[in-house]
Amino acid sequence: MAHTMTTGTALPLDGMELSVSGPPALAGTAVGHLQALGARPAPTDRGGPAGHARLVLAGQGEAPVPARVRWADLCPPQEVYDEATAQAACGVMTVHGQRDGGPRGLAVDYAATAAGVLTVQGLLAALIGRARGGAVASVSTAADRAALLTVSQYVAAAGADEGEAAPTGPGGPPFTTAEGTRFELEALEPAVWAGFWRVLGAPQEAIRAGWRPFQFRYATACAPLPDVLHTVTRARGWEEIRRAATTSGADVCRLHTLAERAAEGGATGAPWTLAPRGEAPRTVPDQLPSAARPLEGMVVLEAGRRIQAPLAAHLLGLLGAEVVRIEPPGGDPLRGMPPTCSGLSARWLALNRGKKAVEIDIKSPSDRRRLREMAAGADVFLHNWAPGKAEQLGLDSDALSAANPGLVYAYTSGFAGRELPGAPMGTDFMVQARTGVGEAARPAGEPPAPSLMTLLDVLGGLLGAEAVLAGLLTRERTGRGVRVDSSLLGAAEVLTAPALRRAAAGRDPRRPAGFRHPLRTADGWLAPADACAAEAAGHRERIRRLPTSEAVADLRARGLVATAVSTDLAALANDPRLAGALTRDAHGAPAVPSPWSLS
Structure with a gap:
């Protein structure tokens, strides 16, 4: 039996009240997003233990849905106490520090921000499950779980049986011009890379040697380029660099400051958009088995590459959806990207394990018809194609919603169609450069530099899943389909929001010199x-002369909180702080635990 729902809810949480207790560092991101989704704030209590926050959504005539977000869930609380210790224990400092040759803390609150988005996801999923007859009573997540999720692909690669496909070591962009302008470069093809450097007169040997580490910097979080390439750009002016990019087809973007971004109005509004569609109500299942996960029985079609869309779909799969990847003829070429486990890329497995796959040639009219037929029976269609490609192929929201008015059509992109003056290609490091993330990620006293850890691809994937869940809840409450858009730009604005608020108030937006620099020990x-x-x-x-365990104990004896930095991602599975939380999948690739507990 099925029923149709035709309420006029504009936002999925309209009519719900949100109460909060606990520290803003843990609750702030979640509160902002829940209010953007329609929840109205109740009186707030900032008291309670420093180690966790509690959020409760309550609607008239509905049982409240509580959520708890903590610093530590997997780790002992004395080991993960705040953002710095979460980054240290869970490998974030090591990944971010790859390009520096040693662990470095991100000056932005990356683990807490991710945990906040995951909290919203859990609450939305619980409400979807309840609307479908499920029995989710509460949600919990934690910064340590979130931090592990953000480095899951790096952990998987480190635990594989073979080495990286590209050399690793300190180094990488940004480059610097003769005037001191720091800039990022993007070239997706070797011919474009070579053409850019040839215009600038770089030696052919350096051009060849630099391509592979540059190409794989998304995977290795470092790019040990030949020094001569940096020397070449330091001898050229910015206008000459721009002309070389135009001539070769490369893209360059100078590093924008947080003050510039604040003046443009950055970090205002929600990081995604929801647009209800369709005139006909959708018929939905009447009952979800009480023990099922919230999205059980739903079908997600994912046409995604790299990280952003695949991670969003991976999270929906963890919540019970059947995820079907749309791959080109011959399969996703990234399946074979080294290092591999049982013949499959460890990184690919971190984002795609458990998904089904269907090969579709989107250049073929018959295969496009087949994809439209699949979308007619799906709940979600999710993609991150280049801007305009879906329209060109007849696979845009209008086309697919015509066949399935109840479809949640999700697009994860670089800039979500928002016009920023001089906006570059919408890839992670270029968006970091354009939005001031390169300045926010490093403390004062250091040259700005976008992190070579894929900060925005991962956070963009989290926001993509959040947007889909908001769309699904809207559909459950209205019976109509929804188009949702999320972006790397939205991820950058969420991540830099505190810094942009400081800049807008005329204060120094960057954290002080030395912020989150780990301390050397004897080992x-x-x-x-x-x-x-x-x-x-x-x-x-004194710390430098002591082994790490003794140095940590020494500081704790003085009433100071500290934890060891995990410098070997391959050893995380055996780290006693994580108590066996990491497992291996059927292919032998390391797998991080689910980011939520739904009970």
Whole structure:
């Protein structure tokens, strides 16, 4: 039996009240997103334990849905106490520091931001499950779970049986011009890369040697380029660099400041858009088995490449959806990207394990008809094709919604069609450069540099899943389909929001010099909690002479919070702090745990 729903809800959480307790560092991102989805705030209590926040959504005549977000769930609370220690224990500092030759903390609150988005996802999923007759009573997540998710592809690759496909070591963009302008470069094809450097007169040997580390920097979080390439750009002016890019087909973007981005109105509004579609109500299942996951029985078609869309679909799969990947004839070429486990790319498995796959040639009219037929029976169609490609192929929202008015059509992109002056290609490092992330990610006193960890691709994937869940809940409450759009630009705005608020208020938007720099020990590194960092740094010389475990104990005896920095991603599975939370999948690739507990 089925029923149709035709309420006039404009936003999925209209009519619901949100109450919050606990620290803003944990709850702030979630609160902002839930309010953007229609929840109205109740009186807020900022009291309670410092280690967790509690959020409760309640609607008239509905049982409340509570969510808890903590710093530590997998790790002991004395090991993961705040953002700095979450980054240290879960490998974020090591990945971000690859290009520097040693662990470095991100000056943005990456783990807490990801945990906030995951909290919203859990609440939306719980409400979808309830609307379908399920029995999710509460949601919990944590910054340590979120941090592991953000580095899952790096952890998977580190635990494979073979080495990387490209050399690793310190180094990478951005480049610097003769005037001191720092800029990012994007070239997706070797001919474009070579053409750019030839115009600038770089030696052929350096051009050849630089391509592979540059090409794989998304995977390795570093790019040990020949020094002569940096020397070449330092001898050229910015206008000459731009002409070389135009001539070769490459793309360049100077690093914009947070003050510039704040002046443009950055970080205003929601990081996604929801547009209800379709005139005919959709018939939906009447009952979901009480033990089922919230999206059980739903079908997600995913036509995604790299990270952003595949990660969004992976999260929907963890919530119970059947995910069907749309791959080109011969399969996704990234399946064979080294390092591999049982013949499959470890990184690819981190984002795509458990999905089904169908090969579709989108250049073929008959295959496009086949894809439209598949979409007619799906709940979600998700893609991250280049701007305009879906329209060109007749696979845009209008076309697919005509066949399936109840479809949630999701597009994850670089800029979501928003016009930023001089906006570059919508890839992770270019969007970081254009939006000031390169400045926000490093403390004052250091040259700005976009992180070579794929910050925005991952956070963009999280926002993509959040947007789809908001669309599905809207559909459950209205019976109509929805178009949802998310982007790397939205991810950048969520991540830099605190810095942009400081800039807009005329304050220094960057964190102080030395912020989240781990301290050397005799055999490794430790990271003090942010509140203890200044005092811990005063013991630097003694710490350097002690093994890490003794140095951590020494600081704790002085009332300071600190934890060891995980510098070997391959050893994370055996880290006693994580107590066996990492497992291996059927192919032997390391797998991080689910980011939520739904009970």
